[in-house]
Amino acid sequence: MRSSPPGQWSCGCPLKLLVLFFFFFTCAFSSKNNIILILTDDQDEQMGGMTPMKKTRELIGDAGATFSNAFTSTPLCCPSRSSFLSGRYPHNHLVHNNSVEGNCSSAAWQKTAEPFAFPVYLNKMRYQTFYCGKYLNQYGSKDAGGVAHVPPGWDQWHALVGNSKYYNYTLSVNGKEEKHGDSYEKDYLTDLVLNRSLHFLEERSPSHPFFMMLCPPAPHSPWTAAPQYSGSFSGVKAPRNGSFNKPGTDKHWLLRQPANPMPNSSIDYLDNAFRRRWQTLLSVDDLVERLLKKLDSVKELDNTYIFYTSDHGYHTGQFSLPIDKRQLYEFDIRIPLLVRGPGIKAKQTLQSPVLNIDLPMTILDIAGVNLSTVNMDGQSFLPQMAPSLRNGTERPFFLVEYTGEGYSSQDPSCPKLGPGLAECFPDCVCEDAFNNTYACVRTLKGANLQYCEFADNEAFVEMYNLTADPHQLENIVKKVDPSLLQIMNQRLIKLQSCAGDTCRNIR
Numbered sequence: 001m002r003s004s005p006p007g008q009w010s011c012g013c014p015l016k017l018l019v020l021f022f023f024f025f026t027c028a029f030s031s032k033n034n035i036i037l038i039l040t041d042d043q044d045e046q047m048g049g050m051t052p053m054k055k056t057r058e059l060i061g062d063a064g065a066t067f068s069n070a071f072t073s074t075p076l077c078c079p080s081r082s083s084f085l086s087g088r089y090p091h092n093h094l095v096h097n098n099s100v101e102g103n104c105s106s107a108a109w110q111k112t113a114e115p116f117a118f119p120v121y122l123n124k125m126r127y128q129t130f131y132c133g134k135y136l137n138q139y140g141s142k143d144a145g146g147v148a149h150v151p152p153g154w155d156q157w158h159a160l161v162g163n164s165k166y167y168n169y170t171l172s173v174n175g176k177e178e179k180h181g182d183s184y185e186k187d188y189l190t191d192l193v194l195n196r197s198l199h200f201l202e203e204r205s206p207s208h209p210f211f212m213m214l215c216p217p218a219p220h221s222p223w224t225a226a227p228q229y230s231g232s233f234s235g236v237k238a239p240r241n242g243s244f245n246k247p248g249t250d251k252h253w254l255l256r257q258p259a260n261p262m263p264n265s266s267i268d269y270l271d272n273a274f275r276r277r278w279q280t281l282l283s284v285d286d287l288v289e290r291l292l293k294k295l296d297s298v299k300e301l302d303n304t305y306i307f308y309t310s311d312h313g314y315h316t317g318q319f320s321l322p323i324d325k326r327q328l329y330e331f332d333i334r335i336p337l338l339v340r341g342p343g344i345k346a347k348q349t350l351q352s353p354v355l356n357i358d359l360p361m362t363i364l365d366i367a368g369v370n371l372s373t374v375n376m377d378g379q380s381f382l383p384q385m386a387p388s389l390r391n392g393t394e395r396p397f398f399l400v401e402y403t404g405e406g407y408s409s410q411d412p413s414c415p416k417l418g419p420g421l422a423e424c425f426p427d428c429v430c431e432d433a434f435n436n437t438y439a440c441v442r443t444l445k446g447a448n449l450q451y452c453e454f455a456d457n458e459a460f461v462e463m464y465n466l467t468a469d470p471h472q473l474e475n476i477v478k479k480v481d482p483s484l485l486q487i488m489n490q491r492l493i494k495l496q497s498c499a500g501d502t503c504r505n506i507r
């Protein structure tokens with residue numbers, strides 16, 4: 001069905017003497033390639049999120065592939081990260097939101113999904129595995145088993161307790177609590193992720209390949225820059241083009257609430273957030289540069305696949321929403337994705353649609369795991385990056401699904417608002433609600449369309465033609481041929497109940 005994996009395929013070839021010698025050498029010393037996954041927190045692709053990262057674009061993107069159509073299956077941290085780990089859509093991993101009751105790092109997740117996360121397979125293939133940084137939002141909390149819980153598959157575990165922070169945090173270091181203060185030299189989390197990674201590269205055994213997953217807190221709030229970068233981008237403001245400060249009049253209930261135009265206080269708030277997000281990313285850019293230098297100096301750079309991506313996008317002022325994610329629009333669901341490694345030609349921009357659930361399958365494909373034995377919804381995109389190593393087709397369409405968060409009590413700082421809402425700041429604009437619950441089907445090749453259904457009192461539907469309207473300014477649901485709506489609805493129904501092969505082979 002599929003050819004043997006890169007790194008192994010060469011070993012058996014009875015070819016010319018020189019080739020044989022080369023293969024003997026590579027087989028004897030390192031029969032497999034190393035893999036690194038760098039996963040940032042809240043880094044958008046659409047609003048210029050990669051702009052401050054010059055070195056990363058050059059060292060990873062220009063040296064390999066940049067995906068221009070990479071998406072998350074859900075635009076919220078914990079559900080998206082759970083997809084990254086399990087290779088499954090949210091309706092299959094059942095992590096709905098950022099709280100333990102919503103299965104974020106819950107006992108049920110630890111029992112049913114975590115034991116089948118991709119690092120477990122890598123570890124079985126004798127990869128040395130190393131984790132450092134933010135994991136799942138509830139990781140380490142008392143209800144989630146505390147710091148003693150170390151997920152299976154990891155040889156070295158340095159995970160942040162709770163949500164992203166830059167200082168004054170706690171880590172689980174292989175199951176032991178380690179508290180940190182706010183000294184830049186000792187504690188700045190992005191730098192700590194780098195330092196421990198370099199240490200791992202020095203200490204690891206050269207006889208096995210390694211897998212590293214590095215998860216810096218940037219550019220998540222509280223947007224704390226390293227001291228040397230706290231004055232950077234002083235003139236920068238959030239981009240004013242596209243849907244910035246536009247009303248969401250023809251959109252779902254939540255988007256019809258914000259004041260338009262936005263008050264100046266909201267605009268000042270979001271410009272400040274935009275700038276500070278970029279500042280925190282400069283430390284990630286340094287991390288990438290120093291990590292690659294180290295790989296080069298230990299002679300592993302050409303032998304290592306490096307993936308750079310984020311859990312979901314982010315918005316600053318689009319449709320008059322000040323700051324957040326959680327929406328179905330391009331700014332929240334598109335993610336950066338850059339990959340370099342053996343067999344991937346330099347300077348490629350790839351248009352194939354890829355999803356966060358594809359990362360685990362791709363990584364396991366590279367590691368030589370038999371993918372038919374893995375229960376995941378995603379598919380390997382190695383064929384798209386490295387056609388010399390793999391043949392394969394891309395998916396025709398995909399699902400984005402989201403369960404809205406809310407609170408049954410009223411927000412005390414916004415007494416005019418009722419219950420059922422969440423994230424109502426600044427200026428009491430709510431970014432989420434229980435009924436911000438939706439599922440979308442997206443097609444790209446041929447027709448660039450998005451069709452979404454809401455689970456709210458209006459059974460609201462949105463449809464966009466992104467060819468004619470890249471900023472999703474016009475909901476065309478009332479204009480479009482009803483037979484097309486029906487086709488999209490049928491695709492959505494199939495995707496919402498898909499699992500494994502039926503997510504990949506849908507037509």
Ligand SMILES: *[C@@H]1O[C@H](CO)[C@@H](O)[C@H](O)[C@H]1NC(C)=O
Pocket residue numbers: 093094096101102103108109112
């Ligand atoms: C949490 O996950 C478990 C195990 O998959 C599942 O049985 C349960 O229904 C999930 N909880 C929610 C609220 O979906």
Ligand SMILES: *[C@@H]1O[C@H](CO)[C@@H](O)[C@H](O)[C@H]1NC(C)=O
Pocket residue numbers: 167168181182
């Ligand atoms: C860290 O905690 C200390 C003690 O509570 C506090 O004084 C300090 O302001 C905190 N630093 C940051 C960056 O939050």
Ligand SMILES: *[C@@H]1O[C@H](CO)[C@@H](O)[C@H](O)[C@H]1NC(C)=O
Pocket residue numbers: 184185186187188189191192195
């Ligand atoms: C990381 O290592 C560098 C160089 O050794 C050092 O200057 C810096 O203080 C360290 N930072 C952290 C947070 O460990």
Ligand SMILES: *[C@@H]1O[C@H](CO)[C@@H](O)[C@H](O)[C@H]1NC(C)=O
Pocket residue numbers: 046048239240241242243471
């Ligand atoms: C807005 O303009 C910037 C350049 O100023 C560009 O990079 C970006 O793609 C544009 N965004 C949209 C949504 O058009």
Ligand SMILES: *[C@@H]1O[C@H](CO)[C@@H](O)[C@H](O)[C@H]1NC(C)=O
Pocket residue numbers: 264
């Ligand atoms: C808001 O800012 C704009 C542009 O800077 C300015 O023209 C306007 O007067 C401000 N409005 C208020 C109410 O301060």
Ligand SMILES: *[C@@H]1O[C@H](CO)[C@@H](O)[C@H](O)[C@H]1NC(C)=O
Pocket residue numbers: 370371372373
């Ligand atoms: C992969 O696993 C499937 C299912 O267990 C099996 O049928 C197939 O033979 C395996 N393929 C290889 C190349 O081992």
Ligand SMILES: *[C@@H]1O[C@H](CO)[C@@H](O)[C@H](O)[C@H]1NC(C)=O
Pocket residue numbers: 003387388389390391
């Ligand atoms: C991909 O398919 C083509 C045509 O069928 C074949 O010639 C080539 O060897 C295949 N490549 C790989 C890596 O399997």
Ligand SMILES: *[C@@H]1O[C@H](CO)[C@@H](O)[C@H](O)[C@H]1NC(C)=O
Pocket residue numbers: 096097098099101102103404405406407
């Ligand atoms: C998270 O999901 C659980 C289970 O569906 C739900 O009970 C809880 O209210 C949700 N939390 C928030 C903040 O929406």
Ligand SMILES: *[C@@H]1O[C@H](CO)[C@@H](O)[C@H](O)[C@H]1NC(C)=O
Pocket residue numbers: 253418419420421433434435456457458
């Ligand atoms: C969504 O929920 C809010 C808060 O509970 C409610 O006021 C509103 O009517 C609901 N809208 C729809 C379309 O369901």
Ligand SMILES: *[C@@H]1O[C@H](CO)[C@@H](O)[C@H](O)[C@H]1NC(C)=O
Pocket residue numbers: 447465467468480484
């Ligand atoms: C989308 O827009 C393009 C360009 O304007 C047009 O050719 C195409 O027919 C539109 N598709 C639909 C379904 O409206």
